[in-house]
Every structure is written in structure tokens, then in C-alpha cells.
Amino acid sequence: GAGVSQSPSNKVTEKGKDVELRCDPISGHTALYWYRQSLGQGLEFLIYFQGNSAPDKSGLPSDRFSAERTGGSVSTLTIQRTQQEDSAVYLCASSFRGALLFEQYFGPGTRLTVT
Amino acid sequence: GNSVTQMEGPVTLSEEAFLTINCTYTATGYPSLFWYVQYPGEGLQLLLKATKADDKGSNKGFEATYRKETTSFHLEKGSVQVSDSAVYFCASGGQAGTALIFGKGTTLSVSS
Numbered sequence: 001g002a003g004v005s006q007s008p009s010n011k012v013t014e015k016g017k018d019v020e021l022r023c024d025p026i027s028g029h030t031a032l033y034w035y036r037q038s039l040g041q042g043l044e045f046l047i048y049f050q051g052n053s054a055p056d057k058s059g060l061p062s063d064r065f066s067a068e069r070t071g072g073s074v075s076t077l078t079i080q081r082t083q084q085e086d087s088a089v090y091l092c093a094s095s096f097r098g099a100l101l102f103e104q105y106f107g108p109g110t111r112l113t114v115t
Numbered sequence: 116g117n118s119v120t121q122m123e124g125p126v127t128l129s130e131e132a133f134l135t136i137n138c139t140y141t142a143t144g145y146p147s148l149f150w151y152v153q154y155p156g157e158g159l160q161l162l163l164k165a166t167k168a169d170d171k172g173s174n175k176g177f178e179a180t181y182r183k184e185t186t187s188f189h190l191e192k193g194s195v196q197v198s199d200s201a202v203y204f205c206a207s208g209g210q211a212g213t214a215l216i217f218g219k220g221t222t223l224s225v226s227s
Contacts, residue, residue, distance in 0.1 A: 035214075035217075040219065042218055042219035043159075043204065043206075043215075043217035043220075044217075045214040045215065045216070091159065093159075103164075104161070106151075106158045106160070107158055108158045109158065
């Protein structure tokens with residue numbers, strides 16, 4: 001079946017512009033996560049959605065970052081006024097439920113380059 | 116806060132060599148522990164996991180044992196193959212019990 005998909009796969013933007021990154025989770029998965037993979041820094045948790053509950057935004061690095069999840073499915077991560085330090089691969093993952101006993105399935109990521 | 120530390124790479128081995136990638140964690144309580152693998156050009160995949168102390172996760176010839184006394188979850192494989200070349204990430208359950216906390220990743224390169 002279809003896995004987690006993300007778009008675009010690559011995005012190059014100028015410093016100061018806003019960008020939107022999209023994630024389509026696996027159908028039926030209620031939990032959705034965004035992570036950021038920076039060179040030499042590993043993966044960093046950004047935000048987590050579980051069903052209709054308020055999202056856990058504790059990992060967002062600044063108020064320039066926000067995310068929405070519409071209809072409990074597709075999610076959009078928005079970065080406003082991008083900075084060069086925002087350059088990274090942004091990964092989305094989903095799981096059947098928001099508990100660690102359930103495997104998180106990762107998408108291929110969006111590589112963001114801020115020039 | 117919680118954290119995961121894994122050995123820095125790259126690790127370069129010949130085919131059929133023994134592999135160990137060290138991973139230690141700090142956490143309040145007893146998190147679940149995971150190894151994820153990222154093959155070239157692909158997304159992260161769960162390799163194995165352990166949910167409580169002394170559990171051993173295993174998959175594709177890889178093993179890791181949850182050691183509470185040493186707060187470790189070292190990844191081992193007795194005989195690596197060229198196809199094992201990838202980046203390996205150790206991860207633990209976060210404080211909220213939801214998001215994962217990852218190590219920085221270890222690149223493994225296996226030559227024939």
C-alpha cells in the first residue's frame with residue numbers, strides 16, 4: 001500500500017520567503033510527526049499531531065514555524081521568513097496511534113535549501 | 116532532558132566483519148529504544164526495537180539488547196554485507212511518550 005508521501009521533494013528558496021511543506025500520512029494513521037534532519041545534527045522533533053487533540057508544538061524552534069493538519073489527514077508545515085539555518089531535510093512520519101508501541105513510518109523528506 | 120548519544124562515524128568495514136555501533140541514552144523512567152536505518156536515497160525505516168529492560172530486538176541479522184544498568188542499546192551484527200551500507204540512527208521514546216529522540220546517526224560503509 002501507499003506509504004507516507006511528502007512534497008515537494010526539493011525546495012530552494014530565497015532568504016526571507018515563506019515556504020510550505022506537505023505531508024500525506026498513511027491512510028488510517030491518526031498520529032503524525034514532523035522532524036528536521038540537519039547535517040551533522042541528527043533528527044530533531046518539531047511537532048506532533050494525534051487525532052483531534054491539541055498538537056504538541058514543543059519542538060518548534062521559533063514562532064516562524066507552524067503546522068496544520070486538516071481533517072485529521074494531510075499536514076502542512078509552514079516556515080515564514082526563512083533563514084539560512086532553516087536549510088535541512090524535513091521529515092514527516094505517521095503511526096497508527098500516538099504511542100511508541102506503534103511504529104512510525106517515515107516519508108522520503110523534503111530537502112529545503114535557503115539561499 | 117532526554118538524549119541519545121551514538122558513536123560517530125563513518126564506520127568502514129570489510130564484508131563479513133563484525134559490527135558494533137554504540138548507543139547510550141539518558142531518560143527519566145524507562146523509554147522504549149529503537150534503531151532506524153536510512154539506506155542511500157531512501158527514507159528512514161525501523162530496523163528493530165525493545166520496549167523494556169533486557170529485551171533483545173532483532174531483524175535482518177542485527178541485534179540490540181536494552182541494558183538498563185548501562186543505559187545502552189548497542190547495535191551488533193555478526194557478519195556485515197555490502198548491502199548493509201547505510202546510516203543508522205539510535206532513538207528513544209521522548210518525555211511525552213510520543214515523539215522520538217534521535218542520535219546523530221552513524222554512517223556504515225561496507226566494502227567487498
